[in-house]
Amino acid sequence: MIQRSRGGASVSSTQAVQMINHQGAVLLDVRSIEAFHGGHIPQARHAPLPDLEKKAASLAKDKPVILVCEMGRSAVGAATKLRALGFTAVSILDGGIKAWTTAGLPLTTK
Structure with missing residues (x-):
């Protein structure tokens, strides 16, 4: 079940x-380049907040997008920005990368 938070839809790691x-959801990691290179979810694309609009320009606006940050808080601003750009299926990874690793799911540095 997708939950609603202050920033919009929030999904668990399993979801x-x-x-x-x-x-075919797209993962956008809004953390710093250093944090991203230190370990990110496989298939995630790096899209730091200052570059978010440019990075999102190549995505279909009706395709599900999941925003990832360290703990699930920084992604709120990114979700607001994407919705303002016309994206219709924006979610935030509840608990961020911390929850992902706590759930035993993999990270990559590639």
Whole structure:
């Protein structure tokens, strides 16, 4: 079940995996380049907040997008920005990368 938070839809790590596998959701990691290179979710694209609009320009606005940050808070501003740009299916990874790793899910540095 997708929950609503202050920033919009919030999805658990398990829900995110299902959305990636069954709906072709795109992961956008809004953390710093250093944090991203230190370990990120496989298939995630780096899209720091200052570059978010440019990075999102190549995405279909009706395709599910899951925003990832360290703990799930910084992604709120990114979600607001994407919705203002016309994206219709924006979610935030509840608990961010911390929750992902706590759930035992993989990270990559590639």
